[in-house]
Amino acid sequence: xxxxxxxxxxxxxxxxxxxxxxxxxxNMTLAFLTLEDPAHSFDERFGNxxxxxxxxxxxxxGTLRVTNPTPLDVIAPPLVxxxxxYAAQNHALPKAIALPARASIEYxxxxxxxxxxxxxxxxxxxxxxxxxxxxxxxxxxxxIGDKSGYSRLYPVVNELGARTGTITxxxxxxxxxxxxxxxFEYIAHFERPAQCIGVVIFMGDEIFGVERFPSFxxxxxxxxxxxxxxxxxxxxxxxxxxxxxxxxxxELTPEELEFSLAQVFETVSNRISERVxxxxxxxxxxxxxxxxxxxxxxxxxxxLTSEGYVGQVIEAGGVNHFVSLVRRGSFDPAAQRTxxxxxxxxxxxxxEQRAFRL
Amino acid sequence: xxxLIVSQTDQSLIEKAFLTGHxxxxxxxxxxxxxxxxxxxxxxVEASIEKLFAVSRELPLLCATLPGASGFFVSEALLxxxxxxxxxxxxxxxxxxxxxxxxxxxxxxERAFEVLQTSGTPYVLRCLEGLRKRKINNARARRHGxxxxxxxxxxxxxxxxxxxxxxxxxxxxxxxxxxxxLIEALExxxxxxxxxxxxxxxxxxxxxxxxxxxxxxxILGYVFGVPxxxxxxxxxxxxxxxxxxxxxxxxxxxxxxxxxxxxxxxGLISTPAHPQHASAWATKxxxxxxxxxxxxxxxxxxxxxxxxxxxxxxxxNVSRETHAxxxxxxxxxxxxxxYEHRENAEDAALFxxxxxxxxxxxxxxxxxxxxxxVVIIWDKSKSMAGSAEALNTPRALTEALALTLIEASAQPVxxxxxxxxxxxxxxxxxxxxxxxxxxxxxxxGDGYENAPFEGAFAQTLALARVRGFTAPVFHIAPLxxxxxxARSRALAGTVSLIADHRSLQAQLEAKLFEASPLLFITRHxxxxxxxx
Numbered sequence: 001x002x003x004x005x006x007x008x009x010x011x012x013x014x015x016x017x018x019x020x021x022x023x024x025x026x027n028m029t030l031a032f033l034t035l036e037d038p039a040h041s042f043d044e045r046f047g048n049x050x051x052x053x054x055x056x057x058x059x060x061x062g063t064l065r066v067t068n069p070t071p072l073d074v075i076a077p078p079l080v081x082x083x084x085x086y087a088a089q090n091h092a093l094p095k096a097i098a099l100p101a102r103a104s105i106e107y108x109x110x111x112x113x114x115x116x117x118x119x120x121x122x123x124x125x126x127x128x129x130x131x132x133x134x135x136x137x138x139x140x141x142x143x144i145g146d147k148s149g150y151s152r153l154y155p156v157v158n159e160l161g162a163r164t165g166t167i168t169x170x171x172x173x174x175x176x177x178x179x180x181x182x183x184f185e186y187i188a189h190f191e192r193p194a195q196c197i198g199v200v201i202f203m204g205d206e207i208f209g210v211e212r213f214p215s216f217x218x219x220x221x222x223x224x225x226x227x228x229x230x231x232x233x234x235x236x237x238x239x240x241x242x243x244x245x246x247x248x249x250x251e252l253t254p255e256e257l258e259f260s261l262a263q264v265f266e267t268v269s270n271r272i273s274e275r276v277x278x279x280x281x282x283x284x285x286x287x288x289x290x291x292x293x294x295x296x297x298x299x300x301x302x303x304l305t306s307e308g309y310v311g312q313v314i315e316a317g318g319v320n321h322f323v324s325l326v327r328r329g330s331f332d333p334a335a336q337r338t339x340x341x342x343x344x345x346x347x348x349x350x351x352e353q354r355a356f357r358l
Numbered sequence: 359x360x361x362l363i364v365s366q367t368d369q370s371l372i373e374k375a376f377l378t379g380h381x382x383x384x385x386x387x388x389x390x391x392x393x394x395x396x397x398x399x400x401x402x403v404e405a406s407i408e409k410l411f412a413v414s415r416e417l418p419l420l421c422a423t424l425p426g427a428s429g430f431f432v433s434e435a436l437l438x439x440x441x442x443x444x445x446x447x448x449x450x451x452x453x454x455x456x457x458x459x460x461x462x463x464x465x466x467x468e469r470a471f472e473v474l475q476t477s478g479t480p481y482v483l484r485c486l487e488g489l490r491k492r493k494i495n496n497a498r499a500r501r502h503g504x505x506x507x508x509x510x511x512x513x514x515x516x517x518x519x520x521x522x523x524x525x526x527x528x529x530x531x532x533x534x535x536x537x538x539x540l541i542e543a544l545e546x547x548x549x550x551x552x553x554x555x556x557x558x559x560x561x562x563x564x565x566x567x568x569x570x571x572x573x574x575x576x577i578l579g580y581v582f583g584v585p586x587x588x589x590x591x592x593x594x595x596x597x598x599x600x601x602x603x604x605x606x607x608x609x610x611x612x613x614x615x616x617x618x619x620x621x622x623x624x625g626l627i628s629t630p631a632h633p634q635h636a637s638a639w640a641t642k643x644x645x646x647x648x649x650x651x652x653x654x655x656x657x658x659x660x661x662x663x664x665x666x667x668x669x670x671x672x673x674x675n676v677s678r679e680t681h682a683x684x685x686x687x688x689x690x691x692x693x694x695x696x697y698e699h700r701e702n703a704e705d706a707a708l709f710x711x712x713x714x715x716x717x718x719x720x721x722x723x724x725x726x727x728x729x730x731x732v733v734i735i736w737d738k739s740k741s742m743a744g745s746a747e748a749l750n751t752p753r754a755l756t757e758a759l760a761l762t763l764i765e766a767s768a769q770p771v772x773x774x775x776x777x778x779x780x781x782x783x784x785x786x787x788x789x790x791x792x793x794x795x796x797x798x799x800x801x802x803g804d805g806y807e808n809a810p811f812e813g814a815f816a817q818t819l820a821l822a823r824v825r826g827f828t829a830p831v832f833h834i835a836p837l838x839x840x841x842x843x844a845r846s847r848a849l850a851g852t853v854s855l856i857a858d859h860r861s862l863q864a865q866l867e868a869k870l871f872e873a874s875p876l877l878f879i880t881r882h883x884x885x886x887x888x889x890x
Contacts (some may be wrong), residue, residue, distance in 0.1 A: 013779070021779050023808035111708055188806045191740045193779050246811045249821065265788045269810045 001304065004284040006313055006323045007212060010035055012200070012280065013193050019273035022202075025189045026245045028235045031276045033198035033212060041197060042321070046214040047072035048221040049129070053099070055081045056123030057091055057110070062150025064091050064110035065123060068099035073297070075214050075314055075322045077101075077222075077230065078132040078140060080113065081121055082173060088119035088172060092153055094143035096322055098314045100297025109146055111153025113172035130176065131225055133233030134201070134209060136160045137326040141310045144303045145293070164233060165240040176229075181231035193222045198323070200280060203234060204243070206333050207279050211310075212323040248272055248301055282337070307331065360462055360887045361453040362880065368414075368450050369876060375413040376879055379421035382406045383431045386859045403431060407438050416457065419466040420879070422473065423886060426861015429477025432470050433485040437492060439467065440499040444568075451879070461889070464502075469886060471506055479516065480504065483523050490530035508565035515658075517577045518603045519619045524581045536561060541582050544575040576600055578626045608633055611650070616657045623652050623685030650674045661685040665693050665712070682712060687719035687859070691754040717761055724765040725863040729798035729829075732767045735786040736760050737803020738777040755836030756802045758859035763800060772796070780809030783849065784818040791822055801833040805849050816850035823851075832869070834862070 013032040022029050035041055052070045060288050064081065068074045076099075080092040092113045099105060105170070121127055132140055139156045146152045154170045161168030161175065168174045196219050198212035213219045248268045256267055273335045288304040295301070304311040304325065311325035327333070364372055382403065407553065410417040418435035421427060449457050456462045474481050486503050489495070507527060510516055517524055529537050540562060543554040562574060569577075572588075579587030587604075588594050594601040602614040603622060609615070610623045611634075626632055627639050627648060638648045653659075653667075653676045661684035664671075668680065682690060694712035696855045697705040742753040764771045772793065774786040781800060790799065807815050819831065831854035857865040 015779050019810075023780050024811040025808065026812065029811060188804070191780060191808065191810045245813055247813070247817065248811065249817045260792070261818070261825065262788050262792045264821065265784065265818060268814075269785075272810050290765055294570065 001288045001290050001302075001313070002154065002284065003210070003286045003288075003325070006199075006288075006304075006320050006325070007033070007210070007284075008320065009036055009040055010198060010212060012276065013196065014032075019269055020276040021193060022272055022276060023190050024246055025186055026235050027204050027238050027243050028189070028208075028231065029202040029246070029272075029276075030190060030231070031200040031202070031280075032193050032196045034193075034195045034199065035216075038195055038216070040319075041195070041215040041217070042319075043215045043217040045073055046218050047074045048218070048223060049076035049079070050225060051075050053079075053129060054123050054125040055079065055091075055127060055129065056121040058120060058123065059106065060120075060150075061089060061091075061112055062110055062152070063106055063108050064093055064121075065104060065106040066097060066099060067104040067123065069102060071101050073098065073100050073299075075299075076129075076131075076322065077211075077226075077322075078137075080130040080132055080172060080229075082128040082130065082176075083119070083121055084126055084128045084306075086119070086122070086126075087117065088121045089117045090114035090171075091121060092172065094132075094140045094146070094153065094156075095293075095303070096312050096314060096324060097302070098296070098299035098301060098316070098322070100299065103297055105296060105353075109152070110142065110150075111143070111156075112150045113153055113157050113170070115170035127303070131222075131229040132172075133160055133175065134230045134326065135233035135237045137165050137209065137324070138310055138328055141303065141312060141324075141326065144312070145291075160233070163237045163240075178350075179232065179236055180228070182236065183228040186235060187224050187227045188233045190223075190227050192220065196220075197224075199231075200276070201231065201234070202279070203238065204246075205275060205279070207283055207327065208234065209326040210283070210323065213257055214318065214321040279333075282333070308333065308336070360456050360460075360883055362451060362883065363449070363453045364451055366734060372417075372451060372879070373876055375410055376421065379406070379410045379417050380424060380865070381855055382425060383421040383427040383435075384857050384865065400430075403434055403813070404438075407431075407434050411442065411447055414450035414604070415442065416449065416451045416463075416466070419463075419470055419586055420451070420882065422470045423466060424861070424882065425864045426858055427473055428858075429474055429481035432474045433481055433488065434476070436467065436470050436474070436485055437488045439463070439493065440489060440494045440496065440502075440783065441492060443496050444498055452883070465886060467502055470587060479520070483520055483527065486527045486531075487523060490526060495530070500531045503527065504561070504565045507531075508522065508562065508569075513566070513569070514573075514577055514597050514599050515619075515834050517581050517804035518622055519658075521581055525583075528578075528581065532561060537582070541578060541584060544571065544578060545584060549723050567761060575736055580604075610634060610638075611651060611655075615652075616655045619658045620652055620656050624649065646674050650676050650810065654678050664691045665689055668693060668708070669696065683718065684714045685715070685719075687716045688754050688758055690716035690719065691757055692750045695750045703731065716758075717765075720758065720761040721765040723859070724762070727763065727766040727768070727798075728866070729796075730767075730769050731794070731797040732763060732769070732771045733790045733799045734760055734763060734771055734773045735783055735799065735801045735803075736773055736775050736776045736788060737781060737783070737801070739781040740802070742803065752804060752836050755858050759800075759802050759834055759836060759857065762859040762862050781807050782809040782814070783807045784810070784814035787815060787818050791827060795827060796829055799831045801849060801852060802836075803833075804835055805833060805854070807849065813850065817843060819851045832866075834865075 012035045015021050020031055022031050024030070030196065047070050052068055052072065052074045053066055053076060055064055055066045056064060059065070075096065077096050078093050080090065082090045082253040090113050091110050093107055093110050097107070136156050138161050139159055143152055143156060156169055157170055157172045164179070166175050166178045169215050189219040195216050197216055198210065200207060201209040248271060251271070252264065252267065255293065256264065259267065286306050286309055288306045290304055292300060292302045299316045301312065301314045304313060307328055308331035309325050311323065313320050314322040407418045410421065419439055422432040422435035440636040442456050444463065450460055471482065474485060486507065489499055489503060502673050507524065522737050539557055543550055543558050546554065558571065566574065573596065576587045577600065582599050587600065587633065599617045602617045606615050606618050606626050608622055610627045615623060627634055629635065638644050653671065653674070660682040664678070664680045665682055666689060671678070690712045690720065694709050694716065697709040697712070700706060737756060742756060760773065772790065774790050776783055776786050790796065831852045833849040833854045838857060853869055855865050855869060
């Protein structure tokens with residue numbers, strides 16, 4: 001399954017000059033996806049997961065029963081369920097889920113994310129729903145289908161703590177408490193364009209992830225939570241690791257610096273746009289193996305793996321309603337690009353050779 | 359003359375704290391921003407005041423008495439001062455003798471209340487209610503509270519409009535037993551006993567020597583709900599508003615009901631026990647007609663309120679003069695925005711009218727600007743719309759700043775808007791510098807730059823500086839942000855401040871004084887001690 005199939009029907013949002021629209025904070029940049037045909041946004045079909053869903057675990061730790069009592073289908077990114085006003089063990093899911101209208105599904109690959117806290121989560125809608133941070137999305141995705149028990153997500157929570165310099169131990173809410181104030185600020189940085197249906201996430205110059213959502217309305221409904229809970233973790237990690245902020249001006253050649261200020265700025269802006277296009281173009285050829293999960297109500301969820309990326313897709317009726325891809329930590333796209341260029345150079349040179357010498 | 363005791367060791371700490379406090383005082387608002395709830399904004403300001411107080415106890419009140427300090431900040435600073443009592447905190451600026459014994463603290467408190475009054479009576483009452491809610495009950499707080507309330511010139515009107523609030527405030531300030539005793543003393547038919555006389559003199563007349571016992575009986579009797587507030591020895595004609603309010607209990611349409619606030623009349627007739635309820639309030643049509651009649655005869659509403667009610671006036675077919683030129687210019691702007699982008703010609707005309715009135719209001723308050731050739735980069739991006747709790751507030755504040763600068767400048771000001779997809783200050787900077795080099799550049803907006811990348815403005819400005827651009831660049835944010843501890847979110851490379859149109863002049867002067875803020879503090883204290 002190629003990425004270009006996963007993102008079929010979408011395109012990058014451009015500004016009035018035809019440049020790819022990008023917004024950034026520190027060294028994280030978002031480019032935005034929209035639909036070639038806006039009529040294909042399923043605004044009336046999908047509900048807001050943060051308002052529609054109720055989640056609890058009456059049947060034991062390591063499980064989560066999620067109920068959609070509304071007349072709309074609901075898709076949710078990996079959920080975090082936090083008890084509110086009473087003591088219970090917070091839980092999370094390692095995967096995005098799809099619930100048809102008025103459906104209730106019990107997931108047995110949920111995980112506890114609150115250490116030694118006891119107590120079952122109530123299903124009365126009183127819990128707070130959040131999304132799992134993107135900084136550990138690779139490890140989280142690899143936990144899909146894990147049967148090791150309720151503690152299956154502890155390593156992921158600990159990894160999040162290590163990456164972001166937070167003493168979480170096995171408590172995900174410690175990460176939220178430590179960074180919510182900063183993460184709220186990041187909401188202020190990203191102005192979701194109208195008719196946005198997904199994002200391409202860059203860390204530095206390389207694509208780190210891609211997400212696509214069911215509809216424009218859905219994207220608008222979960223936007224603030226996405227920024228706060230999901231993507232902010234990437235910036236927090238980057239700052240902790242002292243990764244440098246973006247500085248495209250430093251790439252200018254001495255000749256380019258001689259241009260007028262307006263030309264310099266134009267050069268920088270164009271370069272950013274071209275790079276986004278080039279990187280996405282490279283990504284389109286990535287081919288995934290898909291491991292399908294049990295479907296429900298017409299929705300089919302598949303775990304995706306490739307050499308460089310992992311992710312998930314939720315599809316129904318031939319439409320990929322939800323896509324989430326993240327680059328593997330072990331994959332270096334710049335190194336692969338260099339190898340590709342070297343191989344291309346060898347091929348070109350060999351094509352030009354008139355005689356071989358061994 | 360007040361003695362200042364700032365030591366060399368403490369000077370930079372005081373200066374830094376004062377500049378921070380000044381910024382927060384102007385930008386502090388209890389309303390939600392685009393990104394933060396009201397509670398978060400409130401918490402940020404409260405934490406800031408606590409920090410200021412911890413540095414030196416005079417700081418919150420000194421900042422609260424500066425021009426442009428928001429009503430919310432002033433109120434919080436006062437409540438903190440009262441809660442701390444005269445013994446709390448440390449004095450690093452004004453000598454403890456002057457602060458306490460010579461009662462300079464009282465001067466500051468009274469001045470802060472004067473500043474608070476300019477924000478409107480609801481702010482004053484909210485602050486005094488805060489004493490009750492926070493259980494602040496010391497002699498100093500009671501003394502100031504009673505002086506403020508009972509010394510109001512329009513106490514009769516306030517009693518009618520804010521009856522319940524006044525009762526709650528006075529009950530807290532006097533205590534229930536004393537309040538009851540005072541009312542009984544005022545109600546007494548025969549001569550007061552010595553004890554009653556002392557009670558009335560010390561706890562009532564001492565705060566309002568300009569009012570007679572009869573007048574106070576009527577006003578306080580109304581507030582505390584005595585059956586006959588006027589008693590036998592007082593002429594109701596001397597308190598026409600109270601008389602009208604009492605008469606409105608039978609007839610909200612009587613001739614003098616125009617002196618009674620609209621919401622009081624509506625409150626009376628909405629009660630099922632009111633004689634006119636069934637005939638004038640039972641159905642929607644009756645309610646609309648009643649509201650129309652009340653509004654058309656009303657003489658109490660301010661121009662600002664009438665501007666806010668323009669839309670509902672139209673819905674009710676109310677015909678009355680608005681006098682928009684007297685309205686708060688910020689309200690004019692916010693109301694104008696609600697008529698913007700409408701295809702209806704009437705709405706479009708109303709937008710133009712309100713917008714023009716606002717511009718004229720800013721022109722009337724123009725101050726001389728230190729630079730000739732000024733450029734404004736004006737953030738009109740999505741985040742300036744504000745939150746649902748405070749729709750269009752950042753936008754209105756920013757436009758107020760822009761209009762103030764435009765009116766203040768002797769020469770035409772070039773304006774470069776930032777709007778569209780993303781917030782791209784750098785592109786606007788490039789456009790501004792391409793056209794011609796300004797003497798000063800103002801960036802008006804919340805500072806949340808994201809396109810083409812965060813930091814683009816600073817890097818572009820740095821490049822421009824290397825190429826010889828030397829003019830000062832000010833970034834003015836209209837609101838403090840909760841995540842920045844109620845301060846502005848600074849654009850790198852700029853002189854950053856929070857200001858609104860009323861405080862802009864003082865803020866710019868303060869930045870110009872940044873070289874010696876102690877001088878600024880000293881001058882401010884001098885002007886306060888002279889009662890300026």
